[in-house]
Amino acid sequence: MLRTVNRVLLGVVGLVLVVVGGSVLAVGLGAPAPSWWIHDSRHDVLLSDAERTRWRDADWWWPTVLAVLAVLVLLGLWWLTAVLRRHRLSEVLVDTGDGEGALLRGRALEGVLAGHAGELDGVADAHVLLTGRPSAPETRVRLRLEPHVDPGAALDDLTSGALARARDSAGLASLPAEVRLKGVKHRAERVS
Template sequence: MLRGVNRVLLAIAGLVLIALGGSVLAIGLGAPAPSWWLHHGRHDVLLNEAERTRWRDDGWWWPVVLAVLAVLVLLCLWWLVAVLRRRRLAEILVDTGDGEGAAVRGRALEHVLAEEADRLDGVAQAHVLLTGRRGSPRTRVRLTLEPHVDPGTALHGLTTGALTHARDSAGLTTLPTEARLRAVKHRPERVS
């Protein structure tokens, strides 16, 4: 849902900026200005002299305005980078040993890792995410454990089982992993 809200906000911001920029450009090129527009003609300025010199005696005004605009630009750039950054690894390069290489889809490896981790004793649910680079992937594993399971045993089973199989099958020397373990939360039930 957060991704959908983010896309809607980006679309609205983009449409507003395109409409404002396009209308300013059109009026600047000689198109007639609408009656509700802030400026009335081609030679009208954004800030007239009275508006520019209103706070001239206050030395804090323009530095504050410029600092706020700089922070706003930095926040917008941060948001853009966060939206465009790919969190999930699309494919992994596998050395086939014959001088050629193969590519394994990241989601396929995630799916296999999650299924093998789900089969471990006491694991209720497993989620796997591949990150990093194509030649040196990293994994993030989130295991939901049943109440009777020792976390150390589950972690040992994950590292010696699913992660070792994935590392060996992909021909990787290392497969750094961040594992997060949590217990299943059951609803309390009334006993009669």
Template sequence: MLRTVNRVLVGIVGLVLLAVGGAVLAVGLGASPPSWWLHDSRHDVLLTTAERTRWRDEAWWWPAVIAGLALLVLLLLWWLAADLRRRRLGEVLVDTGDGAGALLRGRALEGVLAGEAGRLDGVAHAHARLTGRSDAPAAQVRLLLEPHVDPATTLNRLTTEALAHARDSAALRALPATVRMKSAKHKAERVS
């Protein structure tokens, strides 16, 4: 969801900046602006002296400006941190028992986990993703189940087989998992 919000916000900001910048450029190159536009001609300034000094003597003006800019900076920093944060775990630290350890590619463990979950009886499709830290990963598993399958049985087999094998093979103390199941829907066919 954060990826969708990010794309929508970047798109909106980009369109606003493109529209305003294009309009200012067009007026600066000599195009006649509409009557509601901020500038009348190419020699018009962005802010007049009266506009710049209008609120200077008001006691609330500078605290409001500073609070607004601080809020904008905090929102932009949050956005940047959310955008830079890795959503998928790249490597898993495997304890080899000799004190050195080894690194296992996260996508390899995801592929094995999804493959084993996909081979469970009644699972039409499986997808796995690792999140968290390299020394304490967590799994997110999505299963597409056939209509005849009991979800509780499938969840039990996933926990005792696929997740247990992944946890044991990577020598992890625990592998918490979030499992989302969805039932496959088949289209009705006409019988004649």
């Protein structure tokens, strides 16, 4: 959902910037101004003296303009950090029991979890993604199940088996998991 909203918002902002920027460039280079353009020719200024000083006597005008611009800048920074934030956990802090800690590569733990989950009875494919913080990791597990498998039993086997072993071996108090189950679709075969 967030990815779709992000792409639509980026597309709309990009389209507006290209249309406005292209029209400013075209009018500045001497092309006739479009009918919707706010100025008549290439020698017009964007803000005339009358437009700039129109709200000078209103005490609320400039603080409002600055507040709106500050909010837009903060929203832009929030959006940028949301886009650039890493969704995959690169390291997990493992409690070694002696007061120190060790770092375990996130991909290694993902691979082991996926391998153990893939070995469960009736699991055709398993994919694991670690998220969260290094001291409090979370997992997202996707399992593709064979048609004959009971989803409840597969989920129980996963939580009591692979996830419990990973939690215990890493010395974590908890290892929350979001598990998505999907059935495998097989092609129809002719039986004679």
